[in-house]
Amino acid sequence: MNESVSSPRPASAEVTIIIPNFRTELLTRFCLRSLRRHTDLNRVRVIVVDNGSADASLDYLRQVEWIELIERQTTGESGPEMHARALDLALERTSSELVLVMHTDTIVVADGWLDFLTSRLRRSPRLAGVGSWKLENTGPIKQFGKKLENVLRRWCGRRINNQEHYLRSHCALYRTALIRQRTNGFFDGDTAGKSLHRKLAAAGYELEFLESGELLRYLRHLNHATMILNPAAGDRKTARPSARKRLARELAKLDYPALMSATELDRKAPAPGR
Numbered sequence: 001m002n003e004s005v006s007s008p009r010p011a012s013a014e015v016t017i018i019i020p021n022f023r024t025e026l027l028t029r030f031c032l033r034s035l036r037r038h039t040d041l042n043r044v045r046v047i048v049v050d051n052g053s054a055d056a057s058l059d060y061l062r063q064v065e066w067i068e069l070i071e072r073q074t075t076g077e078s079g080p081e082m083h084a085r086a087l088d089l090a091l092e093r094t095s096s097e098l099v100l101v102m103h104t105d106t107i108v109v110a111d112g113w114l115d116f117l118t119s120r121l122r123r124s125p126r127l128a129g130v131g132s133w134k135l136e137n138t139g140p141i142k143q144f145g146k147k148l149e150n151v152l153r154r155w156c157g158r159r160i161n162n163q164e165h166y167l168r169s170h171c172a173l174y175r176t177a178l179i180r181q182r183t184n185g186f187f188d189g190d191t192a193g194k195s196l197h198r199k200l201a202a203a204g205y206e207l208e209f210l211e212s213g214e215l216l217r218y219l220r221h222l223n224h225a226t227m228i229l230n231p232a233a234g235d236r237k238t239a240r241p242s243a244r245k246r247l248a249r250e251l252a253k254l255d256y257p258a259l260m261s262a263t264e265l266d267r268k269a270p271a272p273g274r
Helices: 025-037 056-061 079-091 113-121 140-155 176-182 194-202 225-229 241-252 256-260
Strands: 003-006 015-021 044-051 068-072 098-102 106-108 127-131 171-175 206-209 219-221
Touching: 015 025, 015 056, 015 079, 025 044, 025 056, 025 106, 025 256, 044 056, 044 079, 068 079, 098 113, 098 176, 113 127, 113 171, 127 194, 171 176, 176 194, 194 206
Parallel strands: 015 044, 015 098, 044 068, 127 206
Antiparallel strands: 003 068, 098 171, 106 219, 127 171
C-alpha cells in the first residue's frame, strides 16, 4: 500500500496522539486548532493519517506545520476498517510511552486535558488504558428513560441491547508497550479498540471508563459528526437534514467561528496568549 509521510517533529515525546482523517475539512480544522490551543506541543507528537481523502481536508493538513502527516492510499475498505488500519499504521511509528487515539469530531475545550488523562492512567501500573464508552452528558431523565425501556423490553419478552463496552477511539489513552505485547493492534476484523480492550482485560490489566461528567470538562465528542458530513448510502439517521442542524447547534456552542478564523494555530510558533 502506497503512503507518504511528512514529519516536522522529532519522534520522542511523552504522548503520541493519533488522529485518522477522511474528508471532513472544516471538522478537521476545528479539531486540530482546538488541540493546538489547549496543548503543550513540547509534550506530544501528533500524527494525522489521511485515508485517501483527495479533497480540501488533505490540502489543509499538508500546510499544518506541527503535525506529522501520513497520506495513506485506500482501496475497497469500509469506514471502520480504514479507521482501524490508520491507527495501526501510526502506531508502528510510535515510540512514546503513551499513545492517545482521537477522532476529528473530538474537540478539546480546556487546558489541562492531557494532564487529566495521563494522571488517571499512571495511578496504577495495572491500568492499560483510560477513556470512555460514550462521551455524552446523560442526565437523569435520559437515564430513567433507558431503564424504563429495558423494563418494557423484558416485560414484552424482547432482547435488551447489552452492547459489549470497550474504550472507544474517539478519545482513549493507552500504554504503548502493552498494546504491542498483548494485542494485535486496533484492526483484526472488528471495530477499532474492541478486541484490543478484550485482550488487555484477559491478560489481567485494567481499563478504566472515566465518568462523562469529568471528561466533558475537557473534551466534547460531536456524536456521528463524521458520518453526518459524509453520510453512507441508506443511512437515514445521519443523512437527514435534522442531523446537520443538530451538528450546527453543537458547533455554535464550542467557539467554532473564533477557532475557524485562528489560522495562527496551524503554525509551529506559540499561539498568542500562550
